[in-house]
Amino acid sequence: MRKIDIPLTVESKGQKNQQSHRGKSFGYQVLGFGAGGGAVPFITATGGTITETGDYKIHTFTGPGTFCVSTLSPLGPENAVDWQVVAGGGGGGTAYGGGGGAGGYRESPGTATGSYTASPIAGGAAVTVTKSAYPITVGGGGGGHPNCGGPTGSGWGCKGTDSVFSSYTSSGGGGGGGSNQGPSAPTYQNGGSAGGGSNTPGACGPGGTGNTPPVSPAQGFPGGSGGGTAPWHGTGGGGGATAAGTNGGGTNVGNGGNGATTCISASPVVKGGGGGGGAYSLHYGSGGTGGGGYGPITPGTTGNGGTNTGGGGAGGAYGEACVGSGNGGGGVVILRYKFQ
Numbered sequence: 461m462r463k464i465d466i467p468l469t470v471e472s473k474g475q476k477n478q479q480s481h482r483g484k485s486f487g488y489q490v491l492g493f494g495a496g497g498g499a500v501p502f503i504t505a506t507g508g509t510i511t512e513t514g515d516y517k518i519h520t521f522t523g524p525g526t527f528c529v530s531t532l533s534p535l536g537p538e539n540a541v542d543w544q545v546v547a548g549g550g551g552g553g554t555a556y557g558g559g560g561g562a563g564g565y566r567e568s569p570g571t572a573t574g575s576y577t578a579s580p581i582a583g584g585a586a587v588t589v590t591k592s593a594y595p596i597t598v599g600g601g602g603g604g605h606p607n608c609g610g611p612t613g614s615g616w617g618c619k620g621t622d623s624v625f626s627s628y629t630s631s632g633g634g635g636g637g638g639s640n641q642g643p644s645a646p647t648y649q650n651g652g653s654a655g656g657g658s659n660t661p662g663a664c665g666p667g668g669t670g671n672t673p674p675v676s677p678a679q680g681f682p683g684g685s686g687g688g689t690a691p692w693h694g695t696g697g698g699g700g701a702t703a704a705g706t707n708g709g710g711t712n713v714g715n716g717g718n719g720a721t722t723c724i725s726a727s728p729v730v731k732g733g734g735g736g737g738g739a740y741s742l743h744y745g746s747g748g749t750g751g752g753g754y755g756p757i758t759p760g761t762t763g764n765g766g767t768n769t770g771g772g773g774a775g776g777a778y779g780e781a782c783v784g785s786g787n788g789g790g791g792v793v794i795l796r797y798k799f800q
Contacts, residue, residue: 623791
């Protein structure tokens, strides 16, 4: 606050005399942030890979890290952080193998930081942060067989692992089923999105249940079931973020469910696609949009879920045990807030 003297006017015999009387009549001018008092601070934070779009900063974590907040705004609404949390996708099964399910997909609505276009399954709320260190967990993709599972050439894929920010957890995608494992062996796995069912010759395998554990809105969808008779043994596709994997049957092989599109990083990006199933004689289903793996499988390429998309791995076709099935893609955590 700055003190301002107000001149006192004295009128005598047609003459005006101005005298300054300090302390008798004075006023004050209040200086705000817009009049030289300093700019209002915003969030200052570190962690991950930092980019900017307009007045907003975006922190992208493709592996474990820490979102460390050191400065806050005195205006409460400016301390809101929008988020996207995608878990690792499940691996595909082999020898009539079901596709791996996508990693669980969760996202805030996007209205807190610039009203960007969030995915159609966005829910929850932006996180109002404090001056704290927020641990970030980014889930890895589950391995396709033979990294885990049953007998050589007929194993089911591994489940992906969870991703976490604050109170929000997305579950790893379920692994796809593998055939010839006997009645007591699992033929699929539940998860954020579920793995597709395999097809033991002469029998049908169900797909797994998505959105496990359940949250609202749902973080993923079920896997398709296997079906059909020899020699095709069509298998189910893995579930995706916005759609279930399709069923296999007859000469059909199940496709992976599609993922979700968001603009949290400015440009539209699709994540959370389910992996396509595999069947007899190197026949495959297509992967879901958003990183779902598909065949024919070449090690390190198309069979795997997309990098940091949470996509499910492709199921392996019969006769391809030496190659196995696709691995699930790793997850990602993205945070967005206003910085100016």
